[in-house]
Structure formats: C-alpha cells, structure tokens
Amino acid sequence: MIPFQFITAFLLIFMGLYAFLYKRNLIKLILALDIIDSGIHLLLISLGYRLEDGTLPTAPIYTGYETLKGTPMVGPIPQALVLTSIVIGVCILALAMALTVNAYRHYGSLDINKLRRLRG
Amino acid sequence: MNVLPFLIIVPLMGAFSMPLSSLLGEKARSAWAVLVSALTLAVASKVFYDVWSTKQLLVYTLGDTTPLGKGVGFPIRILWEVDLFGALLALIVAFVAFMAIIYSLEYMKHDTGLEKYYTLITVLELGMLGIVITGDLFNFYVFLEIMSIASYALVAFRNDTWEGIEAGIKYMFVGSLASSFILLGIALLYGQYGTLTMSYLAVKIGQNPTFVGKAALGFFIGGLLFKSGAVPVHMWLADAHPAAPSSISAMLSGLVIKVGGIYALTRIAFSIYGTSINIKTVGWIIILFGCATLIVGNAMAVIQTDMKRLFAFSSVGQIGYILLGIGIGLAAYGTKVGDIALAGAVYHIVNHALMKALLFLVAGAVLHQIGTKNLNELSGLAKRMPFTSFAFLIGAAAIIGLPPLNGFASKWLIYESSALFNPFLAAVAVIGTAFCTAAYIRVLFTFFGRPSEVVDNAEEPGKAMMLPMLVLIVAIILMGLFPWQINDKIMLPTVDMLKDQLHYVAAVIGGA
Amino acid sequence: MFGYWDALYFIYVLVIGMLIAHMLSRWAEKVSMGTRRSGDGTKIFISGEDEEKVIPQFEHFRGYVTGRHTMWGLIRGIHRMFLIFRREHNGLLTDYVAYLLITTAVVLGALVIWG
Numbered sequence: 001m002i003p004f005q006f007i008t009a010f011l012l013i014f015m016g017l018y019a020f021l022y023k024r025n026l027i028k029l030i031l032a033l034d035i036i037d038s039g040i041h042l043l044l045i046s047l048g049y050r051l052e053d054g055t056l057p058t059a060p061i062y063t064g065y066e067t068l069k070g071t072p073m074v075g076p077i078p079q080a081l082v083l084t085s086i087v088i089g090v091c092i093l094a095l096a097m098a099l100t101v102n103a104y105r106h107y108g109s110l111d112i113n114k115l116r117r118l119r120g
Numbered sequence: 121m122n123v124l125p126f127l128i129i130v131p132l133m134g135a136f137s138m139p140l141s142s143l144l145g146e147k148a149r150s151a152w153a154v155l156v157s158a159l160t161l162a163v164a165s166k167v168f169y170d171v172w173s174t175k176q177l178l179v180y181t182l183g184d185t186t187p188l189g190k191g192v193g194f195p196i197r198i199l200w201e202v203d204l205f206g207a208l209l210a211l212i213v214a215f216v217a218f219m220a221i222i223y224s225l226e227y228m229k230h231d232t233g234l235e236k237y238y239t240l241i242t243v244l245e246l247g248m249l250g251i252v253i254t255g256d257l258f259n260f261y262v263f264l265e266i267m268s269i270a271s272y273a274l275v276a277f278r279n280d281t282w283e284g285i286e287a288g289i290k291y292m293f294v295g296s297l298a299s300s301f302i303l304l305g306i307a308l309l310y311g312q313y314g315t316l317t318m319s320y321l322a323v324k325i326g327q328n329p330t331f332v333g334k335a336a337l338g339f340f341i342g343g344l345l346f347k348s349g350a351v352p353v354h355m356w357l358a359d360a361h362p363a364a365p366s367s368i369s370a371m372l373s374g375l376v377i378k379v380g381g382i383y384a385l386t387r388i389a390f391s392i393y394g395t396s397i398n399i400k401t402v403g404w405i406i407i408l409f410g411c412a413t414l415i416v417g418n419a420m421a422v423i424q425t426d427m428k429r430l431f432a433f434s435s436v437g438q439i440g441y442i443l444l445g446i447g448i449g450l451a452a453y454g455t456k457v458g459d460i461a462l463a464g465a466v467y468h469i470v471n472h473a474l475m476k477a478l479l480f481l482v483a484g485a486v487l488h489q490i491g492t493k494n495l496n497e498l499s500g501l502a503k504r505m506p507f508t509s510f511a512f513l514i515g516a517a518a519i520i521g522l523p524p525l526n527g528f529a530s531k532w533l534i535y536e537s538s539a540l541f542n543p544f545l546a547a548v549a550v551i552g553t554a555f556c557t558a559a560y561i562r563v564l565f566t567f568f569g570r571p572s573e574v575v576d577n578a579e580e581p582g583k584a585m586m587l588p589m590l591v592l593i594v595a596i597i598l599m600g601l602f603p604w605q606i607n608d609k610i611m612l613p614t615v616d617m618l619k620d621q622l623h624y625v626a627a628v629i630g631g632a
Numbered sequence: 633m634f635g636y637w638d639a640l641y642f643i644y645v646l647v648i649g650m651l652i653a654h655m656l657s658r659w660a661e662k663v664s665m666g667t668r669r670s671g672d673g674t675k676i677f678i679s680g681e682d683e684e685k686v687i688p689q690f691e692h693f694r695g696y697v698t699g700r701h702t703m704w705g706l707i708r709g710i711h712r713m714f715l716i717f718r719r720e721h722n723g724l725l726t727d728y729v730a731y732l733l734i735t736t737a738v739v740l741g742a743l744v745i746w747g
Binding site for chain 2: 718725729737743
C-alpha cells in the first residue's frame with residue numbers, strides 16, 4: 001500500500017501543475033510554484049520516516065502515529081534538505097514577486113496571456 | 121595543497137564583498153571585480169593543470185579528511201569530486217566570465233545598480249563552478265539553483281525595459297518548474313537508495329536498478345533538457361538571451377546552458393547511471409531531441425531580424441550538435457565511434473563557449489555604439505567599425521565550421537561519428553549546418569553591404585570592450601591551428617575519464 | 633585516428649542526399665500541373681504560365697522547367713515549415729509549460745518502456 005503522505009505529495013504536485021496550465025494570473029502562478037515545491041518537500045520529509053525493525057521512528061514534528069520510547073529517530077538528512085530547499089523557494093518567491101510588480105508596471109496587467117510581445 | 125575549495129571561496133567572498141568595495145568608489149569596485157575573476161581563473165587553471173597532469177580525480181570532503189563515515193563503508197558527507205571534464209569546464213567558465221567582466225566595465229558604464237550587477241555576475245560564475253566540481257546530488261541542486269536564480273535576475277536586470285521583464289518572467293516560471301522536476305528526481309532517488317553521493321548512488325543503482333530509479337532519470341532528463349534549451353523547450357532561451365545585457369548573454373549562451381544542462385546531463389547519464397540501465401535508450405532519446413534541436417534552432421535563426429535573437433537561436437542549434445554527440449556517445453557506449461562522438465561533443469562545448477561569447481560581445485558592441493540590433497538598419501557597418509566586423513567574421517566562420525578555425529575540428533568529429541553511427545543522422549547534421557550558414561551569411565551581407573545612414577557616425581568601442589574580443593579571437597585562431605593536438609591531449613583523456621565509471625566510484629569509496 | 637579516407641563517408645551521405653533530391657524532383661514533376669521542360673532561361677511564374685503572377689521578390693528568377701509545383705513546391709514547403717515554427721513560438725507561458733510537461737512525459741515513457 002502506498003502511504004497516504006506520498007499520495008498527498010503527488011496530489012499537491014499535480015494541483016500545482018494544473019494551476020500552471022489553466023490559470024492566467026501571475027500571482028496564482030507564483031502560488032502554483034509554491035504548491036509544487038511544498039509537494040516535493042512533503043515527499044522528501046516523509047521519505048525520512050520509514051519503518052525500521054517493525055517499529056515506527058519518532059519524529060518531533062509528526063504526530064500521526066503513536067511514539068514509543070527508545071524507537072529510532074527519523075532520518076535527519078531529508079529535514080536538512082527541505083530546510084535548504086525552503087530557503088531556495090523563498091528566494092524564487094521574492095524574485096518572482098519583484099518581477100511581477102515590474103511586469104504590472106510595464107504591461108498594466110497581471111494576465112500572463114497579455115505578456116506576449118516576444119514571439120516568432 | 122588542495123586548491124579546490126578556493127574555486128568556491130574566492131568568487132563567493134568576492135561576490136558578497138562587492139557592495140562593500142563599491143563604497144570606496146567606482147574604480148575600486150571595477151578593480152575588485154576584475155581581481156576576483158582573475159583570481160578565480162588562476163585557481164581554475166591550477167585545478168585543471170593538477171587533474172590534467174596526474175589524470176587522477178580530485179576529491180575534497182567538506183568538514184573532514186575522508187568522505188566515509190566512522191565505522192561504515194559508505195560516504196555520508198558532502199564531497200566535491202572533479203574529473204577532467206569538470207576541470208575543463210571550470211577553466212572555460214572562469215575564462216569566459218573573466219572576459220565578460222572586463223567587457224562590462226565599459227559596456228555597463230551607463231547603468232545604475234552596478235554593485236548588484238557585479239555581485240550577480242560573480243554569483244552566476246560561482247554557481248557554475250559549483251556545478252562542475254560537485255559530487256553530491258543535493259549539492260548539485262543547490263548550485264544549480266544559485267546559478268538559475270542569478271541568471272533570472274540578470275536577464276531582468278534592465279527592469280526599465282519591457283523586454284527584460286517579460287523574458288525574465290517566462291524564463292523564471294518555467295525554469296523553476298524544471299528545477300522542481302530535478303528536485304523531484306533527487307527526492308525519488310533518495311527515497312529509493314538512501315544516499316545522495318553520486319558515486320555511491322552509482323554503486324547502488326548498479327546493484328538494483330528499479331522502476332523508481334528510471335523514473336528519477338526521466339525527471340532529470342526532462343528538467344535538464346529544459347535547462348540546456350533542447351527543442352520543444354527552447355523558447356525561453358530565444359526570449360531570455362537577447363533580453364539580457366550583452367555581457368550576460370555571452371555568459372548565458374556560452375556557459376549556463378552547457379554547464380547547467382549538458383554537463384549535468386552527461387554527469388548523471390555516465391557517472392551515476394552508466395550501464396546499469398539500458399544505455400541505448402537514453403542515448404537515442406538524447407539523439408532524437410538533439411536532431412530536432414539542430415534543425416529547428418538553425419532554421420529559426422535564418423528568419424530573425426534581431427541580431428541577438430539570431431545568435432540565441434543559433435545557440436539552440438549548436439546545442440543540438442552537442443546533444444547529438446553526447447547521444448551517440450551514450451548509444452554507442454564502449455565503441456570507438458562513441459568515443460569520437462563524445463570527444464566531439466566536449467570539444468564543441470569548449471569551442472562554442474568561445475565563439476558564442478565572441479559573437480554576443482560583437483552584438484553588444486554594435487548595440488552600445490549604434491543603439492539598435494535590428495539587422496535591417498545596420499547595413500554597411502564594416503566601413504565604420506572594421507575591428508568589430510572582423511571579430512564577427514571570425515566568430516561566424518568558426519561557428520559555421522570553416523577549416524582553419526576551431527569550430528571545424530569539433531563539428532568534423534561530430535559529423536564523422538554520426539556518419540559512422542547512422543548516415544541519416546549525418547544528413548540531418550549537414551542540413552542543420554546549411555541553415556546555420558544561411559543565417560550567418562545574412563548577417564555578413566548586412567555588415568559588408570551598402571552603408572545606411574544609421575551607421576554613418578558609428579565609431580569603434582573603447583579599449584575595455586575591444587580587449588576581450590581580441591583575446592577571444594586569438595583563442596579561436598590558436599585553437600584552430602592545433603585541432604588534432606588539442607583533441608589527442610585534452611579531449612580524449614577527458615572522454616576516457618568521463619566514461620570510466622569504476623574509477624569515479626573508486627576515488628570515493630575504494631580509495632579512502 | 634583521423635584518416636582523410638573518412639571523408640568518403642561524406643560522399644556516401646552526399647550521394648544518398650542527391651538520390652533523395654532527385655526522387656523528390658521527379659515526383660514533383662509527375663504530380664505537378666502543366667510542367668514542361670523548356671530549356672534554360674525560362675521565366676518562372678508563381679502559377680506556371682500566368683504572366684501576371686510573378687513571385688514577389690523573385691522576379692529575376694529563371695529556371696529550366698516551367699510549371700506550377702516543380703521547384704516552388706519545395707520552397708513553399710520550407711516556407712511553410714518556417715511559418716509553423718514561427719507560429720509555435722507564440723509567447724504564451726502556458727504553452728511553454730505544456731511543452732516542458734510533454735517532453736518530460738515522453739522521456740519518462742520511453743525510459744519506463746525500454747529503460
């Protein structure tokens with residue numbers, strides 16, 4: 001059986017992709033980018049949470065299962081990775097916002113279909 | 121002494137001390153930027169010489185002396201691992217970035233916010249250097265994002281023009297999506313194999329190539345084809361590269377698409393996956409994308425009226441040749457044809473970095489002196505700007521592949537190997553070159569045609585813009601004089617090291 | 633490793649290309665309307681014989697064969713190819729994303745089936 005957090009992660013990714021294909025507002029596209037990133041982060045974080053010797057590991061941030069004393073901890077690497085990735089995501093978010101403001105200044109619209117002077 | 125960490129330390133420190141140095145005035149900032157990039161070039165040359173003379177991989181572990189964990193037999197730390205391919209690209213990156221920084225001293229003089237500009241350009245260089253030296257998959261992703269964010273920001277640097285903003289937005293949104301695919305691939309690989317070190321992943325995948333591993337490779341190839349500008353996803357390139365300032369276009373077209381796309385693709389396909397999956401399939405996928413890229417990129421270049429856009433489409437076409445060479449190298453893995461193709465691809469990466477940098481610098485000089493890049497208005501430039509026209513002539517002849525220049529050798533290797541591998545591919549490559557020739561001859565006729573009134577008062581640019589062009593011309597001619605020697609001395613050892621997956625793994629796991 | 637005899641492969645490729653070109657031209661002559669061989673220096677009109685319709689910007693062109701499709705079929709084909717490429721590059725972000733997704737899906741599919 002596929003764990004539900006993986007299903008949720010891929011649902012989030014597909015939600016983001018749907019928004020990317022069918023939404024036209026730049027702010028919504030930024031949100032879509034963030035949702036895709038969140039999906040991948042959820043996938044990464046839940047990868048560190050795996051069954052060892054039949055017992056579930058303890059995770060300070062995850063309370064869906066009962067925790068036992070002396071059980072193994074979750075893998076620390078995915079959390080470090082996600083932390084780094086969140087920082088990168090924030091960078092992209094900030095830059096995207098700045099560009100969106102500038103685009104509104106030049107085009108007077110946030111509709112992505114209006115930003116098509118470059119073609120051919 | 122292992123100088124490898126200084127390849128990152130020098131540009132990183134230089135980049136973020138740039139605003140401080142600009143407090144001391146404009147001259148100090150320029151001197152600091154040139155000094156930092158020159159130092160980086162020196163370090164990169166040292167790294168290249170070390171790797172080239174010993175033919176050994178350089179391994180550097182962050183925070184320890186050995187990559188292996190205590191009491192366990194596998195690497196647990198972030199490590200950098202440089203083979204000859206990485207070192208060669210590091211040298212080219214440092215060289216072209218140095219040229220671009222000298223060029224922008226004069227080219228960008230009239231812009232504001234220059235301390236941010238120099239910071240970003242050094243960060244861009246840093247990201248590329250990081251990609252070529254890293255041996256850890258997540259570290260690779262971080263450097264890829266550093267490079268990508270710097271290039272998004274630089275494409276939109278002139279935010280008072282609509283062109284830069286629109287190109288920046290398109291590049292950034294789709295580029296972030298492609299980066300997300302790469303991160304998804306990394307997450308899948310980590311979930312399956314529980315490690316991020318490239319060489320240890322190679323061992324693990326060799327033991328047990330699973331469905332998830334193949335899916336991860338699919339995401340990698342999809343994302344990296346985008347980053348390298350292969351054909352169905354090349355449109356951001358044609359928008360973004362002309363919109364950036366010309367010194368940045370030279371770096372984007374000459375370096376970013378190769379380091380962020382082609383190098384990473386090659387490293388993942390050869391060093392991580394290698395023969396543990398069906399290498400013929402991977403090769404043919406890349407060959408087919410390469411053929412499409414070659415035809416569409418060069419054909420689109422023919423019908424452009426904007427000079428920089430023409431060069432950008434020509435970059436797409438040249439990426440097609442490189443992808444074709446790498447694809448044949450994968451599909452004919454282990455045979456002599458594959459070696460020749462791969463040598464041609466590596467050679468063409470280096471050559472194209474020099475040629476396209478030169479061409480974009482020429483376009484920048486024209487844009488700077490005359491203020492337009494529309495080919496219909498630039499007729500008869502050669503009388504007023506002879507040096508710039510000569511530089512263009514050299515660059516165009518080299519990119520078409522005329523024999524005494526450097527483009528000839530690499531293109532010849534690619535044609536030869538594709539003819540040996542499959543004559544149909546060679547025919548496609550020759551058709552692509554026909555389009556490429558047509559495109560450049562158009563520009564040539566524009567330059568040497570009847571003078572129009574726009575160019576009447578044109579003058580040659582200043583020394584800081586001529587010097588990088590001159591250096592690049594000399595490099596192109598010198599490399600064109602000794603093509604087979606360079607091929608035997610540098611490219612073939614590079615290919616040998618690139619293909620040698622066992623050695624790549626043993627340098628981390630077996631050696632320590 | 634680079635013998636000059638390797639150039640023979642290019643002659644081989646060239647011969648294949650010329651064969652294909654010859655077959656194309658034979659086919660074009662056969663299917664076109666009113667094609668005649670009328671010797672060197674024949675003026676070329678866009679619609680075969682109609683003197684009113686000269687091809688714009690190519691008024692000075694003279695060929696060997698007159699007729700509707702012989703030569704211009706190929707050139708129109710290339711022109712249409714340019715038009716299609718140009719139309720595909722339409723500046724819509726949605727399309728760029730769709731191309732990226734299609735590329736990734738194609739690569740994924742190929743790797744899953746034959747990998």
